[in-house]
Amino acid sequence: MLEQIIVSAEQMRQIEEQIFSAGMPVAALMEKAAGLCASRVQSLYPLSEIKKVGILVGPGHNGGDALVVARELHLAGYQVKICRPLSKLKDLTNTHANYAASLKIPFFEEIETLEDCELIIDGLFGFGNERSLEGKLAAIVNQLNSWSKSVVSIDLPSGIHTDTGKVLGTAVVASHTFCLGLWKRAFFQDQALAYLGKVERLDFGIPPHIVWQVIPQPAPVQQITKTLAQKLLPIPRPQVTHKYKQGHLLLICGSHRYAGGTLLTALGARSSGVGMLSIAVPESLKPILVSHLPDALTIGCPETESGAIASLPDLAQDFSNYDLIACGPGLTSEAKPIVEAVLKAECPIVLDADGLNILAQLGTLSSLGKRKATTVLTPHLGEFKRLFPDIELTDGDRITAVQTAAQQSGAIVLLKGARTAIANPNGSVWLIPESTPALARGGSGDVLTGLIGGLMAQIEAGESEFKEEVSIVATAAWWHAQAGILAAKQRTELGVDAHTLSQYLISVWQ
Numbered sequence: 001m002l003e004q005i006i007v008s009a010e011q012m013r014q015i016e017e018q019i020f021s022a023g024m025p026v027a028a029l030m031e032k033a034a035g036l037c038a039s040r041v042q043s044l045y046p047l048s049e050i051k052k053v054g055i056l057v058g059p060g061h062n063g064g065d066a067l068v069v070a071r072e073l074h075l076a077g078y079q080v081k082i083c084r085p086l087s088k089l090k091d092l093t094n095t096h097a098n099y100a101a102s103l104k105i106p107f108f109e110e111i112e113t114l115e116d117c118e119l120i121i122d123g124l125f126g127f128g129n130e131r132s133l134e135g136k137l138a139a140i141v142n143q144l145n146s147w148s149k150s151v152v153s154i155d156l157p158s159g160i161h162t163d164t165g166k167v168l169g170t171a172v173v174a175s176h177t178f179c180l181g182l183w184k185r186a187f188f189q190d191q192a193l194a195y196l197g198k199v200e201r202l203d204f205g206i207p208p209h210i211v212w213q214v215i216p217q218p219a220p221v222q223q224i225t226k227t228l229a230q231k232l233l234p235i236p237r238p239q240v241t242h243k244y245k246q247g248h249l250l251l252i253c254g255s256h257r258y259a260g261g262t263l264l265t266a267l268g269a270r271s272s273g274v275g276m277l278s279i280a281v282p283e284s285l286k287p288i289l290v291s292h293l294p295d296a297l298t299i300g301c302p303e304t305e306s307g308a309i310a311s312l313p314d315l316a317q318d319f320s321n322y323d324l325i326a327c328g329p330g331l332t333s334e335a336k337p338i339v340e341a342v343l344k345a346e347c348p349i350v351l352d353a354d355g356l357n358i359l360a361q362l363g364t365l366s367s368l369g370k371r372k373a374t375t376v377l378t379p380h381l382g383e384f385k386r387l388f389p390d391i392e393l394t395d396g397d398r399i400t401a402v403q404t405a406a407q408q409s410g411a412i413v414l415l416k417g418a419r420t421a422i423a424n425p426n427g428s429v430w431l432i433p434e435s436t437p438a439l440a441r442g443g444s445g446d447v448l449t450g451l452i453g454g455l456m457a458q459i460e461a462g463e464s465e466f467k468e469e470v471s472i473v474a475t476a477a478w479w480h481a482q483a484g485i486l487a488a489k490q491r492t493e494l495g496v497d498a499h500t501l502s503q504y505l506i507s508v509w510q
């Protein structure tokens, strides 16, 4: 459960405070957290493989953690050296420094003394870091980065802002980061990814009731996990069911110019397992759709001169037949009347690509909250800026930006990126913990739109009471990312074209 929660620096500080005021000694908690760091370091970098470890110690409790690690590694037989650039230390950190010195672990002020070390432990700053690294400290970090050594950062790479993930002047480029206690927001911010390396959370035993004293339950910012995604999947299906009970999705997409995107959206939808898939496309695209998706009901629509959808025929006009409509990929800007009509539907809708661009032109964003059913918007950053020109990404903070966008628009907003973020109008946010740059390819977003539509349609049609749509959207995004990861593992990062991606979706669950 705690694995799912994502906190800000302020919330972590308050949780820590509650633990201390309940009687846990500060030094004991540090011993637990840093003790875990020390044993993880020993399993990742066993003494049989490396001997010399340099420890970078800052003035606060992050430095205290580093000194505990220094002590443990020294006692285990590693050759440990400490670089402590600042003389003034917090009391507890100072006590650990005195003990380490009594063990004859050498202390230095200059980072150069660590150059012959095979591994560096970065305990300069943790979640207390808010100011920019300047002067001597910046020089130390830059020197360390220039060596390209293995670096384990305790809690956060020093110099990374805990909430926004912004680089404060400069920051340590870690090979591993051990996040202590609870996941912090920076781990889900695109701009921090290049600094984090491999990440893991070290659970030092925070009592859940203390967490809930500080943050509301359910946690406003959470990550989607495999367990949760699996739980939200509409399987097993009931024994007695039929196709319309398993969700009827209407896709409205495509134009002469963008036939491929239509196919990819449809393939994404098909892989969701949706009971019935109807696809409204320009008439001339019908043969190609039918040849690739014989299982779908393809509805040919009258076309404009340039091959965009001009109007919707009866079959695609009576929206009451559908559990959900996904609309947008490949429409071109000519399909304005189509998007206007879709916005009037009484069922939930998903808008992507040209659907979003048209929505931005219509200027009706603020009326989405008045729709009877849920609206899901799935912009990448460019579309996001067009849709929400007033929302600034202050300090590059994508999490707050998407949260604001959902609250402003009354829609579920999914902001695509290396770490996709999904926000609900009530303020809650879901984050996708891992993905792959293999997905940075034309068409992978189309696959996602279809998948979200197909999965949501099944949930809408289903009998389950639990229909928290934002978590279904997050499940689809998690699934999409996992398919990318799996495909990249088997085919390299170059082998994950969008069509291949759609074929890998179901393998995620096999």
Ligand SMILES: NC(=O)C1=CN([C@@H]2O[C@H](COP(=O)(O)OP(=O)(O)OC[C@H]3O[C@@H](n4cnc5c(N)ncnc54)[C@H](O)[C@@H]3O)[C@@H](O)[C@H]2O)[C@@H](O)CC1
Pocket: 012, 016, 029, 030, 031, 033, 034, 058, 059, 060, 061, 062, 063, 064, 065, 090, 124, 125, 126, 127, 128, 129, 130, 131, 132, 133, 134, 137, 154, 155, 156, 180, 181, 182
């Ligand atoms: N999560 C938890 O509950 C636990 C946290 N512990 C450790 O405690 C850390 C937080 O400790 P602190 O609150 O002491 O904070 P930090 O150790 O992150 O550092 C804060 C200190 O550095 C100074 N400082 C911050 N940025 C600076 C800059 N750019 N230039 C110069 N000085 C700067 C501050 O004035 C303050 O004195 C965590 O990251 C973690 O490593 C563990 O010891 C125990 C459990």
Ligand SMILES: Nc1ncnc2c1ncn2[C@@H]1O[C@H](COP(=O)(O)OP(=O)(O)O)[C@@H](O)[C@H]1O
Pocket: 353, 380, 416, 417, 418, 419, 420, 435, 436, 437, 438, 439, 440, 441, 442, 443, 444, 445, 446, 447, 448
């Ligand atoms: N560096 C990256 N790491 C992980 N996922 C990425 C990365 N770049 C893009 N993606 C994912 O790929 C998809 C791209 O979607 P989009 O920009 O709409 O492309 P398209 O319109 O060509 O389909 C999104 O789901 C996004 O999250």
Ligand SMILES: [K+]
Pocket: 062, 122, 123, 124, 125, 126, 153, 154, 155, 156, 157, 158
């Ligand atoms: K650190």
